[in-house]
Amino acid sequence: MEIKTVNMTKTYRLGSSMITAVDKVNFEVNEAKFIAMVGPSGSGKTTLLNLIGLNDSPTSGKIFIDDTDASLLSGSKRRKIRLLRMGFIFQTFNLLPTLNALENVELPMALAGNPQKEQREKAVRLLEDVGLGRRLFHRPKELSMGEMQRVAIARALANNPEIIIADEPTGELDSKTAEEIISLLFEINRKEKTAVIVATHDEKIVRLADVIYTIQDGELRLRG
Amino acid sequence: MNGSGDLHLTAMCLRNLFRRKARTTLCIAGIALAVMSTVTITATTTSYTKAIREMNTLFTGDILVVSKSQIVLQALPISGGNLIETIEEEVKDIPEVKATVPLLFVFSTELRGTLEMVPINITVGTPPGNWTVLTGSTPLRAGGKWPSMDVVDEIVIGSCLADVYDIAVNSTIEIKGRNLTVRGVLDTRSAILGRIIMMPLKTAQEIYQYQMLVSMIVVKPEVGVDVKEVADRIEGKLNNPVERIKALTSDERNSLIDPLLDEVDMWNLGISIVFFVTSVTIVTLVAMINVSERRRDFATLDALGASFSSKVLIVLTEIGFIGLLGSIIGIFLGIIATVIVISFYTYIPIQMLFPDILTIASPLLLAKTVGCIVIASCVAGLIPAIAAAKTSIADILRAEY
Numbered sequence: 001m002e003i004k005t006v007n008m009t010k011t012y013r014l015g016s017s018m019i020t021a022v023d024k025v026n027f028e029v030n031e032a033k034f035i036a037m038v039g040p041s042g043s044g045k046t047t048l049l050n051l052i053g054l055n056d057s058p059t060s061g062k063i064f065i066d067d068t069d070a071s072l073l074s075g076s077k078r079r080k081i082r083l084l085r086m087g088f089i090f091q092t093f094n095l096l097p098t099l100n101a102l103e104n105v106e107l108p109m110a111l112a113g114n115p116q117k118e119q120r121e122k123a124v125r126l127l128e129d130v131g132l133g134r135r136l137f138h139r140p141k142e143l144s145m146g147e148m149q150r151v152a153i154a155r156a157l158a159n160n161p162e163i164i165i166a167d168e169p170t171g172e173l174d175s176k177t178a179e180e181i182i183s184l185l186f187e188i189n190r191k192e193k194t195a196v197i198v199a200t201h202d203e204k205i206v207r208l209a210d211v212i213y214t215i216q217d218g219e220l221r222l223r224g
Numbered sequence: 225m226n227g228s229g230d231l232h233l234t235a236m237c238l239r240n241l242f243r244r245k246a247r248t249t250l251c252i253a254g255i256a257l258a259v260m261s262t263v264t265i266t267a268t269t270t271s272y273t274k275a276i277r278e279m280n281t282l283f284t285g286d287i288l289v290v291s292k293s294q295i296v297l298q299a300l301p302i303s304g305g306n307l308i309e310t311i312e313e314e315v316k317d318i319p320e321v322k323a324t325v326p327l328l329f330v331f332s333t334e335l336r337g338t339l340e341m342v343p344i345n346i347t348v349g350t351p352p353g354n355w356t357v358l359t360g361s362t363p364l365r366a367g368g369k370w371p372s373m374d375v376v377d378e379i380v381i382g383s384c385l386a387d388v389y390d391i392a393v394n395s396t397i398e399i400k401g402r403n404l405t406v407r408g409v410l411d412t413r414s415a416i417l418g419r420i421i422m423m424p425l426k427t428a429q430e431i432y433q434y435q436m437l438v439s440m441i442v443v444k445p446e447v448g449v450d451v452k453e454v455a456d457r458i459e460g461k462l463n464n465p466v467e468r469i470k471a472l473t474s475d476e477r478n479s480l481i482d483p484l485l486d487e488v489d490m491w492n493l494g495i496s497i498v499f500f501v502t503s504v505t506i507v508t509l510v511a512m513i514n515v516s517e518r519r520r521d522f523a524t525l526d527a528l529g530a531s532f533s534s535k536v537l538i539v540l541t542e543i544g545f546i547g548l549l550g551s552i553i554g555i556f557l558g559i560i561a562t563v564i565v566i567s568f569y570t571y572i573p574i575q576m577l578f579p580d581i582l583t584i585a586s587p588l589l590l591a592k593t594v595g596c597i598v599i600a601s602c603v604a605g606l607i608p609a610i611a612a613a614k615t616s617i618a619d620i621l622r623a624e625y
Contacts, residue, residue: 047618076531079529
């Protein structure tokens with residue numbers, strides 16, 4: 001999957017002032033690389049990831065998905081790309097509180113219309129892979145922070161995405177758990193050949209990433 | 225979305241409702257209360273108006289001759305002066321009159337010294353042989369028969385009286401010190417005929433001290449004549465300074481009571497609308513609170529690739545479930561309340577009303593109530609549902625940073 005942005009800008013109104021969250025960003029990912037985006041809070045990391053993940057639309061500039069202008073895609077096609085080709089990991093996990101770990105992982109497969117038996121088998125395997133084979137039927141509130149993020153990672157992998165977009169995946173975790181989650185993400189990147197884009201403050205991720213970008217006031221720069 | 229996706233969403237909806245037990249319970253209780261009130265008021269008033277409308281079918285096509293001061297509720301002379309019995313002969317002399325039947329009505333509205341809204345029983349006196357003028361084709365229960373022509377102390381009673389007071393065929397009852405033998409029990413569910421005591425006219429006149437008096441004369445006109453013209457002729461012939469009467473056709477009797485019944489129906493409708501709007505408001509409020517509390521969940525579903533329709537469906541399923549459960553509970557409570565109210569006013573034991581429950585609260589009314597509440601709940605949930613479906617993860621995360 002190739003994602004390319006050309007002079008992509010996102011502005012929005014905050015009270016009476018206009019904020020430029022992302023400023024003329026040119027960015028490209030076309031290989032299964034591990035990309036880190038580093039920047040302080042409020043620098044525009046989350047907005048950039050939302051734009052790349054087709055969860056938001058740029059105010060100006062373009063996003064191309066496999067050479068197709070994303071602004072020309074219907075809502076339904078954007079939804080299908082998110083569902084089938086991308087996986088999302090959030091800082092605060094965003095698990096659905098009324099579903100257990102297994103059902104949370106099954107959900108993207110169910111939305112994709114996969115057969116129920118296949119969903120169940122794959123969800124069990126994914127949760128075992130992230131070390132939660134014994135926590136399948138636990139609800140999010142019964143899991144630790146680290147376990148919740150593992151469920152979120154398993155959910156992100158459910159439909160075999162070509163790219164995983166992770167927004168500060170270790171932001172809520174203690175250092176030991178954060179290290180485990182980082183290892184897991186690198187393992188996925190290497191084993192599954194899945195591109196991973198991570199917005200982070202975590203220096204450990206930065207040290208291990210293939211490509212590092214810094215973002216400041218919405219401007220993205222490749223770190224040498 | 226396929227079946228398994230639907231299953232996930234349905235499971236999620238039901239668990240969401242279960243997770244907020246107090247709110248869900250209060251919402252269901254609110255709807256149940258509104259439905260219960262609607263069912264109770266509608267079913268109770270409908271059963272009363274039905275009983276009143278039913279009266280007119282007793283003498284359809286006939287002319288009722290009553291005293292000018294008599295208040296006639298459909299077919300029943302409920303209050304006012306009586307007529308001298310001999311008037312019947314004068315009416316019979318009119319050529320267009322085929323037959324006449326004098327009737328004496330005595331309403332007993334007292335129970336243990338207290339005046340009641342609904343008559344406890346209605347005594348009807350008529351010359352032997354004319355029993356069916358009032359009862360039509362209503363059969364008698366097994367073992368019963370109509371009183372003999374020449375016996376004065378035999379009666380027929382309605383099924384409601386027989387059941388409430390446990391009176392069997394051929395048993396004897398006492399009315400104002402006179403022993404009467406029950407020869408038959410009318411097998412009917414009619415509110416009027418069910419509490420009737422039919423006896424020979426002379427017997428009724430003697431028991432109730434109405435010698436030579438009748439409440440009304442039922443006039444059957446000849447076939448093919450204009451009923452209104454016959455009524456006018458009766459009034460023209462019999463109205464004089466001594467005797468002032470009125471001859472009412474079916475249409476005239478209807479026109480006296482129909483506006484009143486229509487008004488009752490309008491009140492019924494108005495009250496139902498108020499309760500209906502209350503239910504819809506409750507549902508909308510709860511849906512809005514549920515959605516605003518779970519914006520993150522909806523945004524997550526959006527980010528994961530859930531379709532617009534599946535997100536709308538989540539809210540509508542939750543709301544529809546609340547509406548369905550609330551209306552079913554409300555109907556159940558409404559039926560019980562209706563039976564209690566009717567039993568309270570009619571003195572019919574509750575256990576005797578239960579077999580007639582679907583007559584009192586018709587299946588159509590119940591189905592319409594459930595249908596309306598569920599549909600209205602879904603309509604009321606549409607705006608919150610669309611709001612939920614439009615929630616994007618970008619908006620949620622932007623609000624957080």
